[in-house]
Amino acid sequence: MKRDDINPNELLDLTVREIQEESIDPALMDSVAARVWSRLSGPAASATTSQSFPREVPELHAIRGCAGFQALIPVYVAGSLPPARALLVEDHLRECHACRRSLAERREGGRPAPDASTALAGRRRTPAVRWGLAAAAALGAILVGLGAWQRLGPTATPGEAQVQWVQGAIHRVSGAATHPLGPGETFAYGQEVRTAKGSRAAIVLADGSRVEMNDRSEMSVRQGGRDTTIDLPRGDIIVQAAKRTSGHLFVQSGDARVSVTGTIFAVNHGTKGSRVSVIEGEVRVAHSAQEDVLRAGDQVSTHPSLGKVPVAEEIAWSRDVDRYLALMSEMASIRRDLEQVKNPSLRYSTALLDAMPAGTVVYGAIPNLSGTLIEANSRIQEHIAQSEVLRDWFDRSGGDQGERALERIFDKIRVLGNHLGSEIVLSVQEDGGGDLGGMVMMAELKEPVEFRPFLEAEVGKANAESRGGPSLRVLPVDLHFAQPAKGSPEILLWVHGDRLVAGMSLDLIRQVGANIDAPRSNAFLATDFRQRIAESYRAGAGWLFCADLQRLVSQAMETGSSPASGTHAGALQRTGIEDARHLILEVKESGDRTNARAVLTFDEPRRGMASWLAAPAPMGALTFVSPDATVLAAFVVKEPVLLLADLFGMIEASNPEFGDRLAEFESENGVSLRDDVAGPLGGEFVVALDGPVLPVPAWKVVFEVYDPIRLQQTIERVVAKLDALSRQDGKGRVSLQSEPSRGRTFHSVTSSTGEIHYVYVDGYLVAAPRRALLDRAIQSHESGYGLAESQTFRSLMPEDGRANFSAVLYQNVGPLLGPVAQGLSQGRALTPDQQSAVKSLGAGAPATLAYAYCEENRIIFASSGKGTIASSFGGLFGLDGGEQGVAQIFRQAMAHVSHEREPH
């Protein structure tokens, strides 16, 4: 049969078989072995004998570190080192700057002409050296092969970068001199390298990151603490940042600073500015006083004239362009695929709620996420298995370890998740004496008969591996035969019908058992709390946490009603929290967003502290805050005068002398807090951090003022009083200056401790520590481009049909923490761990928005952020502790509860 005719599979098998069957002459193998061994051991060895190679026997002494190599340098320079040894020395010299210096010193002493040494090196190209070069080339080839490169790790030593390959020429530039660099050669951090016209090169940094340089590019590398910075005065580079456990990799082009921790991106820095394109992962680009977060496929330019070009075009010069493009397309495909993974559907009813014990005051329900997580994992694995580029990327990202931990976790989730129903619920009981009593967890079982042996086996394993903490015990089907609890805390697990019940109290488990068998006799069914929870289910439940505040608060009030704590309870009554009925926290996923919502309901219209926040209303004060603000709290309150009255009432309830003291204070200072301070104010308040945090935090306070003249008079009186007091204490003057400027009057209060500047603008008072901040606030206000208009802020707005908020809390501290951490580390106020914690917090902190809507008898708190529950799975379960498994997590949760309780 002709080869062309056979089936391709058979052809492959045939070819493989032929390769397997290729015979090699044993004599050839012997001669090869003898040759190689002789080269490895060197001719010096020939004096002794060996069982296999009579004339070529090893005389290998260990070369111990740099000292060992440096000891060999004189012999090497003299040319009398055996070829194999010379090869090792040359190999090491390529990597080690210190040893190269020793060599240079030795040569300068012995052989002044550097050309002579080059000639020597040329002469020494004996067959052994040729073999050595072949070995070095093989090593180089390994470095080029990405997978192997990762396995061997970076070859550049700390403080040095190594040229991996060159196409054309790359030079080290120092002053007027240039020095060509070849593959394998290194250059120290701080030294500048430049690629020639039409040349390209790849550089490996000491941290394993790889930089590919296009022609006419210039860069240098520097290390500061745990951070590595690539300075790119001009040119075009593609960086494959190595994964790092601490610090960041930065690329600093003239007008942009890119920070990353393990990703692939391109920076093109030209005369007009810089353009950053991301191929894989996420990078932050700080430029033109703003910071952008870019993800795969995104691009940003520092100057509008630079425009945008397709990322594919931007990296078209790279040797690895095919791989990068494939990677980008695979990543996009994974993202699209993951978006299709269905979240657990909302639950509109539950069979578990009605089995809860009558004393339930806290109820929680979480969906069985195993299906979603396993589906997401299998889709990712599928992509990785099918794509070579992804496999490469996964391996480079330290895939092995993570993969093993994930596999273990997913195995457990798969098995356990398959047994359990759609949700797991938890209830905490109040024991009738005002204390939180036991806790019960319950889930439905799909296959109760198969589950029991599985549970027993898992419990056995978990108990064997347990180090401290309560032990697990599976109760018999008939609880009459259950042994009473032993002295040490135990988590009891009971399979009853198609339910799994877990708890620490046998009595509670019995109670739940009775409720399962005869639900109608359960007193819990008649409670308001149960009705409210059922309502949440009817509207669709995701994650649910409900607290019966009515019972919890009344218990707290009763506990606090002893004569000694009577005043405390009085103050509590004034807060209005006494009327609180239920707190319902819900987390639901819709699309790629996770919406969290908490509803606090009251029996009666809100009063006291609970009524301070007003119904949702427009917030004009927000226009004074710039889009760069990092932290903001804004709220509308009911009448400030009433608020003050509530506050004074609360203080008076716990301290009856307060009223007299207040009157005394007011008459002494000639200021009525109610009429002169609260009276002129409107209902809007904004506090923001709007600018750099160092050296003086750029705080900003804005509030609505209905009567600026009266408020100004109050301020003048207060400043005069403070001035008198300050001078009396010898602390210098406190003065108020007013300066008209551009149709407004800018005021400033100056004291020995600092300055406060403020100005009245369109019915608002704006205060800040510096005049420049006031100018900026006015600019934001007048241009109409404030925080509320910024893209980051707007992207976080909820889609719920409401136009206004009662309160807003916003943070975007990511850009802020970098300089803070740097400032603190310079002052050595933080330990390295703390610095890295602060930095990583900043690096991974997306902006968030929380808000409140207040209605007559309820307050709704909510927050929104990107990402789904499945995506935060790693953090939720702690991948590092993957081996602990679900049983251990449960155990820890129970241990925490048992710790809270008094031991019986």
Add this chain to the structure above:
Amino acid sequence: MQAATMKEQPHADPEGLEKLFLDHNRRVFQAAYRITGNAADAEDVLQTVFLRLVRQGARPDPTSLPASYFHLAAVNGALDVVRGRATSRTTPIEDVEERLADAPGLRPDRRHGGTEMRERLRLALGRMNPKSAEVFALRYLEGYSNLEIARMLRKPQALIAVTLHRVRRRLRDEIRPIDGGNHEAR
């Protein structure tokens, strides 16, 4: 695992190395030969594998380095060689002469479909993703089972199976003669 063992033993032991060399040189050479298809390259690989042991200043404990370590090292070293061959555009004239002398299949008088196929398969392996090529070589040229490879590479067995399936498909397409003639590697 092997690398860790050697790191823990930072000093060379000539006798240990010799023992290792005696025990494994044929294994390494043969494995490298199967992949590179010529004795000169296989000799290179053999030297590289042992040179690395010496360079790492290790004192190899013969019992701590199993045959699979040498198989793996040989396979990777040899794949590096064929990879270089697959990507290099220029080859020194002396190497060409050596290869011609060493690879009879390329000589007109001994041109034979099988030899050409073997060479084509080797070149295709060189163009392949290193990990995939490694898995293929271990499975089909060195005869390890999927389970053994999974253990050696610390990967899930299912992944090895999927990788093999994909590599086979790609190799099958790459070595298939087009119009019965020899086609150039891309």
